Amino acid sequence: MKFQSLHNYSISKIGGEMVLVPIVDSIAKMDSLLVINETGAFIVEKMEAGLSLSEIVDGIIHTYNNDDRAQVEKETLAFAEGLCKRGFFNKV
Numbered sequence: 001m002k003f004q005s006l007h008n009y010s011i012s013k014i015g016g017e018m019v020l021v022p023i024v025d026s027i028a029k030m031d032s033l034l035v036i037n038e039t040g041a042f043i044v045e046k047m048e049a050g051l052s053l054s055e056i057v058d059g060i061i062h063t064y065n066n067d068d069r070a071q072v073e074k075e076t077l078a079f080a081e082g083l084c085k086r087g088f089f090n091k092v
């Protein structure tokens with residue numbers, strides 16, 4: 001499974017936090033603002049690069065020395081699907 005960025009956001013560092021900021025025409029439509037941690041930013045970066053879910057999971061396991069593949073895959077999929085529901089990405 002892969003994901004396609006809808007290119008309707010930017011990632012900003014605000015007050016020491018990584019924030020996924022929707023690009024909208026009105027401040028009233030900014031209800032999708034999302035604070036993400038380092039792992040979340042890693043996942044977004046890999047999704048933007050067109051990596052598959054499996055490749056992203058491999059990267060997390062390697063980068064963060066986490067060998068519980070089933071748990072990493074479950075949490076990564078849930079995060080990615082949340083980004084899709086918020087309108088930042090589509091599944092392809």
